[in-house]
Amino acid sequence: MLHHLSFGVADLSRSAAFYDAVLGALGFVRVWSDDGPDRAVGYGRAGGGDKFAIKQRTAAPIAPPAGFHLAFAAADRAAIHRFHAAALAHGGADNGAPGPRPHYGADYYAAFVIDPDGYRIEAVLNGPPA
Numbered sequence: 001m002l003h004h005l006s007f008g009v010a011d012l013s014r015s016a017a018f019y020d021a022v023l024g025a026l027g028f029v030r031v032w033s034d035d036g037p038d039r040a041v042g043y044g045r046a047g048g049g050d051k052f053a054i055k056q057r058t059a060a061p062i063a064p065p066a067g068f069h070l071a072f073a074a075a076d077r078a079a080i081h082r083f084h085a086a087a088l089a090h091g092g093a094d095n096g097a098p099g100p101r102p103h104y105g106a107d108y109y110a111a112f113v114i115d116p117d118g119y120r121i122e123a124v125l126n127g128p129p130a
Contacts (some may be wrong), residue, residue, distance in 0.1 A: 003051075004049075004051050004053065005051070006052070006053040006055055007052075007054050008057035008117075009054045009056060009061055009117050010057070010061055010116075011056075014091065015117065016041045018087070018115055019054060021086040022083050022113070022123075023043050023072065024086070025079055025082035025085075025123075026072055026073070026074050026123055027045075028043050028044060028051075029043065029044070029045070030043055031043060031045075031046070031049060040054065052072075061117050063117055063118030069112070070121050071110070071121070071124045074125045076125060079125075081098045081111070083111055083123035084097065084098050084111035084113060084123070087115070088113070091115075092116065096113075099111075104126075109124070109129070111123050
């Protein structure tokens with residue numbers, strides 16, 4: 001259903017460093033960047049289009065309230081641990097350490113963080129350990 005999603009950010013350089021690290025931990029890369037008046041960075045699989053973008057906004061972005069979050073797919077549990085560690089090392093806040101979430105499903109394994117602009121994001125593997 002979704003083609004892509006973007007977040008408005010207060011400081012593109014800070015947010016790009018954060019997302020370079022956390023999405024890199026999951027195997028995603030910058031697939032484009034725009035340093036023009038519409039400063040932005042897009043992320044996806046190498047050689048593909050963006051599925052997620054961050055865009056500089058002159059007014060302070062307003063993160064959605066509790067209840068909204070964006071979940072990124074992880075290839076394995078180790079990637080989820082790398083995602084979480086990278087987030088904490090690059091200005092994110094812990095919102096749920098890596099581990100099983102049996103209340104979401106028998107094989108649901110995830111980590112939750114809050115990015116530097118207040119967006120809630122997750123890395124998840126919903127299947128047998130890889």
